[in-house]
Amino acid sequence: MKYRKLGSTGMNVSVIGLGTWQFGGEWGKDFTQVEVDAMLDKAGELGINLIDTAECYGDHLSEKFIGGYLARRKREDWIVATKFGHHFQGHLQREQLWRAEDVLKQLDDSLRALQTEYIDLYQFHSGTDEQFDNDKLWSMLDRQKQAGKIRHLGVSISASGSGVHQTSAAADVQAEAIQVVYNRLDRQPEEEILPLCIEHKLGVLARVPLASGYLSGKYKPDAVFGQGDVRANHKEDVRQKQLRAVAEIATNEVPSGLDMAQWALAWCLQHPAVTSVIPGCKNIEQVISNASAADLDMVKDTTQ
Template sequence: MKYRKLGSTGLNVSVIGIGTWQFGGEWGKDFTQNEVDAMLDKSGELGINLIDTAECYGDHLSERFIGNYLARRKREDWIVATKFGHGFKGHLQREQLWSADQVLKQLDDSLKSLQTEYVDLYQFHSGTDAEFENDKLWSMLDRQVQAGKIRHLGISISASGTGVHQTASAQAVGAEAIQVVYNRLERGPEEEVFPLCAKHNLGVLARVPLASGYLSGKYKPDAAFPTGDVRANHNADTRQKQLLEVAKIAESEVPEGIPMAQWALGWCLQHPAVTSVIPGCKDVAQVIANAAAADLGMVKDGQSL
């Protein structure tokens, strides 16, 4: 495994992390604690130290799986990132909870679920610019940093906006890392967000690096997804267009002998602004495959990964 500093946080994170939205049950599978334990054990064995979760991946369900695991392992071996701003109300249904008091309760609930005294990275989760401009919220969060409940603050940019205002304002609210959708099919952050991150020394976590699995190479343009899988709600025409593009990429860009999913993760990591990618996984085999992307020989700042 390879590691990079996450912006100005001082956190040394693995270039491959583990995303855990799937643990909340919205990707067509319900998980058991034993399955989660096996994936996290294999992740640790392979040198992965970054876990990304959220309050609304299930009603703190993903966090509880992780917390149960951490309670039986060395907490200091892991960098745990979670998020705030929403309440889980059902499959793909979220309640907006942005007041300082609401977020403080979310933080305490997350700490309880994660069975930890602190969160390494606590992230504003896909909120609007209006929700972001809340001095009381950021003052409360700063107090939690001072109290030791939060080590570092971050911003997880909504997929529906550019994220430019929030990225440019990150330092003003004490945030040191940006999480953003970035993959071979969705390159918008390269235009303004990544230059801002470089200018202000903000770490970058690239989420959805496999484009919701489309860049895994598993799916044909006419692929269908079962009810209960997030991808079943994607626009059918957009999905087909993206999968047609994936087929072209597989033919023209992916080197022979390299699995497309590994190539897609390595592709993200070659951008000098990106600190780590956080793909999801459904089993131990996917953990192993994801971790292998760290050794593809991609280059950052003139140096081999």
């Protein structure tokens, strides 16, 4: 495994992290604690130390699985990132909660679910610029940092917004990391977000690095996703366009004999702004495959 410093946090994070939206039950599979433990054990064995979750991946369900694991392991071995701003109400349904008092409750609920006394990276989760510009919210979060409940703050940019304002203003609210959708099929962050992150010395977590699995190389243009899978909600024309683009990338860009998913993760990590990628996983085999991307020559360790 290779490691990089996450912005100005001083934390050395593995270039391959572990995304855990799937543990909340919205990706076509329900998990058990035994399955989650096995995947996290394998991740730790392979040098992965970064777990990314959220309050609304299930009703703190993903966090509860992670907490069940952390309660029986060395907490200091892991960098835990979670988020705030929403409450799970059902499959792909969320209630917006941005008042300072609501977020404080979410924070305490997350700490209980994670069975930990502190969160390493607490991230504003896909809110609007208006919701972001809330002095009472950030003042409350600063007090929680002083109290030791939060070590560092971050901003997870909404996939539906530009993110320029929040990235530019991150330092003003003491946020030190940006999470953004970035992959070979979605390069928009290269235009403004990633250059701003370099300018402001912000760490970058690239989420959806496999483009919701399209860049795994497993799906053909006629692929069908079952009920309960997030991808089943993607518009048919968009899904087909994505799959055709993937086929072209596989033919023209991925070196012969190289696993496409590993190539796609390493491709993200080539950008000088990107600190870590946080792909999801449904089994131990995917954890192993994802971690192997760190071994590719195109991935550099920048902790030195």
